[in-house]
Amino acid sequence: MPWSVQGQPALRLEAIDVVLHLCRHAVVQHKVYGAFRSLCDLVQVTEGWGQREWEVLSQRALDYGLARPVYLMLVLAGQMLKLAVPAQVLSGLRPPGRVPAPDELMRLLMRSHGATPAPVSAGAVQAATEGTLGAQLRHLAGNLFLSREGMAMLYKIPAGSPWIWLAYLWRPVDLLWRYGLSTWRALRGERGARAIWQREVWLERWLRGGEQLDEL
Structure with a gap:
């Protein structure tokens, strides 16, 4: 997405791609440790989104192989920060098979309050x-x-x-x-x-x- 910095042309990610990056960064790279900041950013970026933006996010997550990280972050944001995600978007991203309930996911992944208790290889x-x-x-x-x-x-x-x-x-x-x-x-x-x-x-x-x- 083009924009300018002090009058100079530059490129930046559009909001949907920012969300994809936040989800991949927090889940794939950092294994959800320290994810509360990314969750706050996620809520801020998606503020005011309509049905179209959510549907595009869902489709891109599926296209890029990021459905699981995005689903996980949306569920955690809904549990912790009351992010309102359309039900059909969550159901479209929800992986097949057994998936822990939202409150169980939060307990399993956020019980350390974002800090790594011990280093794991x-x-x-x-x-x-x-x-x-x-x-x-x-x-x-x-x-x-x-x-x-x-x-x-x-x-x-x-x-x-x-x-x-x-x-x-x-x-x-x-x-x-x-x-x-x-x-x-x-x-x-x-x-x-x-x-x-x-x-x-x-x-x-x-x-x-x-x-x-x-x-x-």
Whole structure:
């Protein structure tokens, strides 16, 4: 959408695409942690929307493969901030199969009040959602030992530098430092750590199209 900044032409996202970005950013990238700010932005952007805007949002979410993140954010905004979303829009975005009730979704995803109680390895969560043990181990190995380019980006070392090999030695230590304690607590079955792990795995599976609710 064209507009101007101090007389200079510029481009910006239109409101519907802003909502899509907010939903993807909050759910896919940040796993709903710290989402209250995005929910407030969502309510502000959609203020005064009519039926047409909601229908276009629904169609674009389906076209871009963002139906689940958008549905989740609209439900949370309705529960927490009383956002009035047309019923047919929510029903059109609602995934097939079993979906937690709106109040249950809010309890599951927002009970930490937006703060991450313990660090959880995204690579380990993604591995847990793989089907077979072999696939899980391959995913873990790929997350542990990234490509040279990935290690270079992560540790700010030129990919062609011989120092990159030290990064491979440091990588297991780094992951243990970041996630070792929280992982150990989850493995021991400590209630808080286990609940966070189950939340992360459920959300990852649900975003991928799964319907399992027994982890919760």
